[in-house]
Amino acid sequence: MEKTETLPPSVHSGEGIKIVRACTINQPAGALFQFWRQFENLPRIMHNLVSVTQTSALESHWVARRSRQKTIEWDAVIINERPGALIAWQTREGSEVAHAGSVRFERAPGNQGTEVTIAFEYSPSMPELAKLAPKLFGKKPGQQIEADLLRFKALMETGEIPTIEGQSAGANQHTEEK
Amino acid sequence: MKALCWHGKHHVEVEEVPDPKILNPGDVIVKITTTAICGSDLHLYDGCIPSMHKGDILGHEFMGDVVEVGRAVKRLKVGDRVVVPFTISCGRCFYCQNQLWSLCDNSNPNAAALELLNGFSSAGLFGYSHLYGGYAGGQAQYARVPFADYGPIKIESDLADEQVVFLSDIFPTGYMAAENCAIKSGQVVAIWGCGPVGQFAIRSAALLGAKKIIAIDHVPERMKMAEQGGAMVISSEDDVIDLLKQATGGRGPDACIDAVGMEAHGSFYDDVKQSLKLETDRPHALRQAINVCRKGGTISVPGVYAGFLDKVPFGAAFAKGITFKMGQTHVQRYLTPLLKLIDNGAIDPSFVITHRVPLADAAQAYATFAKKEDRCIKVVLKP
Numbered sequence: 001m002e003k004t005e006t007l008p009p010s011v012h013s014g015e016g017i018k019i020v021r022a023c024t025i026n027q028p029a030g031a032l033f034q035f036w037r038q039f040e041n042l043p044r045i046m047h048n049l050v051s052v053t054q055t056s057a058l059e060s061h062w063v064a065r066r067s068r069q070k071t072i073e074w075d076a077v078i079i080n081e082r083p084g085a086l087i088a089w090q091t092r093e094g095s096e097v098a099h100a101g102s103v104r105f106e107r108a109p110g111n112q113g114t115e116v117t118i119a120f121e122y123s124p125s126m127p128e129l130a131k132l133a134p135k136l137f138g139k140k141p142g143q144q145i146e147a148d149l150l151r152f153k154a155l156m157e158t159g160e161i162p163t164i165e166g167q168s169a170g171a172n173q174h175t176e177e178k
Numbered sequence: 179m180k181a182l183c184w185h186g187k188h189h190v191e192v193e194e195v196p197d198p199k200i201l202n203p204g205d206v207i208v209k210i211t212t213t214a215i216c217g218s219d220l221h222l223y224d225g226c227i228p229s230m231h232k233g234d235i236l237g238h239e240f241m242g243d244v245v246e247v248g249r250a251v252k253r254l255k256v257g258d259r260v261v262v263p264f265t266i267s268c269g270r271c272f273y274c275q276n277q278l279w280s281l282c283d284n285s286n287p288n289a290a291a292l293e294l295l296n297g298f299s300s301a302g303l304f305g306y307s308h309l310y311g312g313y314a315g316g317q318a319q320y321a322r323v324p325f326a327d328y329g330p331i332k333i334e335s336d337l338a339d340e341q342v343v344f345l346s347d348i349f350p351t352g353y354m355a356a357e358n359c360a361i362k363s364g365q366v367v368a369i370w371g372c373g374p375v376g377q378f379a380i381r382s383a384a385l386l387g388a389k390k391i392i393a394i395d396h397v398p399e400r401m402k403m404a405e406q407g408g409a410m411v412i413s414s415e416d417d418v419i420d421l422l423k424q425a426t427g428g429r430g431p432d433a434c435i436d437a438v439g440m441e442a443h444g445s446f447y448d449d450v451k452q453s454l455k456l457e458t459d460r461p462h463a464l465r466q467a468i469n470v471c472r473k474g475g476t477i478s479v480p481g482v483y484a485g486f487l488d489k490v491p492f493g494a495a496f497a498k499g500i501t502f503k504m505g506q507t508h509v510q511r512y513l514t515p516l517l518k519l520i521d522n523g524a525i526d527p528s529f530v531i532t533h534r535v536p537l538a539d540a541a542q543a544y545a546t547f548a549k550k551e552d553r554c555i556k557v558v559l560k561p
Contacts, residue, residue, distance in 0.1 A: 026272055112272055147290035150299075154284040158268045158325070159250065160202045162287040162302060167314045167322060168195045170183030170233035 007077060008093055011100055016121035017133075019142045023149040026113035027156045029105035033084045035156065036103055045151040045161070048144065060089075066132055072097060097132060098123055116152070118145055180561070181235045181318035182540045187225030188548075190236065190541050198314065198322035203250035206326040208262060212339035213240035213316050213537070215557045216264075216347055217373045218439075218482050220548050222307070226440060227484055229291075229308040237317030238264035238304040239346040241339060244330075245320070253327045260330035262323050263509035264347045266302040266313060269328030280506035285325060286311040300506065317540055319561040331513040340528040340558060341520055344378070348556075349527050350512035352378025352437070355480035356386050358503035359433035366390045366426050368470070369409070370463035371437035372400035374530050374556045375480050379435050380407040381525055392425055394418055394463075396443075399553040403530070414443075419470045430472035438463040439481025461487045468495045479504035533557040 025032060035041050039052040039060045050063040050071055058078040066072045074095045080088035080102070088102035099122035106115045122133060151161050181195045198207055216239050221227050241261040244254050254260065267274050271283035282301035286292060289299035292309045302324070305315020314322065323330060333342050352375050359367055367388045369379050372395035383391050384407070393409035395401050401411045412421045422431060440461070467477050468491050477500055495502070519525050532555045535543050543557045 024272070026270065026275075143290060143294070146293065150283075150289045153271075154268070157270045158204070158284050160204055162266075162268075162285050162311065162324065163201055164287055164312045164314070166199060166201050168179070168181065168198045168235060168318075169231075169314060170181065170185070170191070170193050170195050170235065 007079060007090060009090070009100070011090075011098060011121045011123045016100075016123050018119065018121045019145060020117065020119045021142050021145045021149055022115060022117040023153055024108045024112055024115050025153045025156050029107060029114040030084045032114055032116060032152075032156055033087070033105050035152075037081075037087060045155060046148045047151075064132075072132060116149065118149060120145065179319035180537055181314075182237060182537065182544075182559075183232075184222060184230055184234045184236055185232050188223060188545075190223065190544050192538055192540050195235065195318075198320050200246060200248045201322065202324055203248045204325050204327060205248040206244050206251055206254055206323050206330070207246040208240070208242040208260060208316075208321050208323055208330075209245045210240050210242040210316055210319055210321060210561045211259075212242070212343045213237050213318070213559045213561065214343060214346075215239075215317070215540070215543060215547055215559065217375060218306070219544070221440065221482055221484070222305075223544055223548055227307045229288075229312075231308060231312070234305065234307075234312070235314040235318055236305040237315035237321075238306060239343060239348070240304075240316030240321060241333070241343045241346065242321075244326075247326070251326050254330065254332070258330075259333045261333060261342050261345045261513070262304070262316065262321070262330045263345075263350075263513065264304050264306075265329075265506060265509045266304065266311065266324055267328055267510055268325050274328065274510075277508060277511045279508040279510040281508075288312060303506070317537065317559060319537070329510060331517060333517075335521060337520060338528070340531060341526055342517065343558065344374075344527040344530070345509075345513055345516055345520075347507065347509065348374045348530070349378050349516055349525075350509045351375050351480050351507040352380075353382040353512055353516060354507045355379045355435045355437060355478045356382035356388075358478035359383070359386075359388075359435065359476050361386045361388050361433065363387045364389045365432040366392065366429075367433045367435065368392045368394065368422055368431035368467070369404075369435040369437055370394045370414075370467060371439075371481060372397070372404040372409075372411075373437065376400075376435075376437035377403055377407060377530050377555075378527070379437050379480065380404055380409045383435075384408050385519070385524065390425070392422060392431065397550055399532075400555060403555060406529075418466055422470045426472070430470050431475065432472055433476040433478060434467035434471045436463045436467050436477065436479045436481045439479075440483045440485075461490055465489065465491060468498075468500065471498065471500055473498045474500075476501045476503060478502075480507070530556045531558055535559060537561040 043049040053061045075092040076089045090100035101120045104117045244258045265280045266285040267279040267282040268284035273281040286302040292299040302311025367383045391409040393404035396414045
């Protein structure tokens with residue numbers, strides 16, 4: 001059964017910048033969908049998110065980092081959902097970071113698990129989002145989403161995300177950002 | 179604890195650093211009993227590998243005793259004596275499950291950065307730059323070992339550290355280089371470079387049934403060690419191509435192993451280009467191998483390359499139908515079979531050791547090894 005809500009588009013046709021990234025994860029689609037649909041889980045893999053809170057069956061409130069001190073917030077609504085296969089959402093009308101996104105889960109050939117495809121579309125005409133886009137999506141479009149996807153894959157396949165944060169080093173080691 | 183840290187080109191120091199901690203549930207901490215300096219550490223020492231940070235702990239050939247285990251670890255317990263592969267592998271991705279451990283999808287925390295450079299990321303490595311994960315290495319008193327259920331091999335016999343420590347890298351690396359040649363009985367294998375990997379490639383080629391092994395180097399003590407391993411030796415200062423053709427009845431070797439890699443000596447052209455940063459690697463051995471390998475032969479490359487090569491005769495390789503096999507070693511694949519070879523006496527890897535020094539003297543040992551002084555071939559460090 002499809003759960004949908006009809007909203008005016010947050011990014012008008014033809015004027016959005018679209019980012020699509022895919023990755024194959026050695027796990028069944030159901031388990032991946034379940035993790036993703038629990039939006040509260042996403043800050044574990046998406047390092048720019050501070051928190052996501054489910055506010056109703058279809059609505060959620062997102063808080064992201066825009067700089068070391070400041071955050072930015074928006075509300076999103078699920079506009080299409082097929083359990084085990086697809087989640088699509090868009091921001092509520094009037095958001096200063098209007099965008100739409102979807103994540104698809106499809107069985108990969110040859111028992112290699114599931115192909116996960118994330119798509120984001122945002123409007124470059126919004127000055128606030130134009131400034132924020134490199135932070136949310138990476139300096140090179142998609143770079144940040146790529147890193148998020150790789151963390152998702154590692155967590156789903158191994159139960160942990162590889163890290164060196166907190167390891168030993170000699171003098172003068174500057175902890176560098178990714 | 180004490181650890182050897184990288185601070186820049188030709189600048190490493192043993193210093194006091196914090197002890198490692200468990201950071202992920204699959205980690206263990208190993209108290210190191212024996213560690214070593216690898217020829218590939220010299221690429222870091224010479225400043226040829228990008229994305230090194232001041233203070234990085236080097237070292238990827240080590241063994242010791244497990245002193246702490248993460249909560250998800252099932253196969254190891256405190257007190258186990260283990261050798262740790264230099265490749266960090268998750269054991270559960272497509273690549274690990276297909277025995278391609280060094281191509282692991284999940285062990286590199288910096289995978290997205292390496293993807294930008296290489297198209298895809300490969301496994302994280304101990305002490306081998308931040309593009310390969312930035313993991314602290316094992317030239318130290320303790321090391322944190324991630325994904326510990328899928329790497330370390332337990333040593334339950336009374337074999338000495340020096341007999342088994344090289345399971346961590348150079349023995350499997352030399353062995354995979356020889357195995358990649360798909361040696362059939364009666365075949366001739368030529369090996370460029372008689373450093374430690376070359377030495378293990380020579381002995382592995384013999385174990386795999388090569389009829390004749392020809393080794394190429396210019397350092398007398400290395401040439402002598404190659405001869406002791408059963409190789410016929412050619413000086414790289416002579417006309418290598420001519421001599422290899424003579425030694426093979428004009429056919430050229432059936433397989434060629436480049437155990438030299440990106441810092442080959444002997445080409446003025448490459449020295450100039452590399453110092454002007456017009457190329458990153460000096461592929462002199464590789465060019466010779468492509469030229470002299472017999473038609474339809476195989477070139478196996480265990481020597482490390484990191485960037486872009488210039489004047490590689492790809493046309494010759496194409497015209498002769500050469501097969502190339504290369505890459506970081508899938509160490510985990512070889513641990514059990516090679517331990518068996520050591521156990522039954524087919525090989526004693528400690529033959530390669532020329533220097534035994536305390537960890538405290540590691541900085542001096544790097545200099546000695548880099549300059550090939552004091553007949554240095556392989557250094558083991560005692561923490």
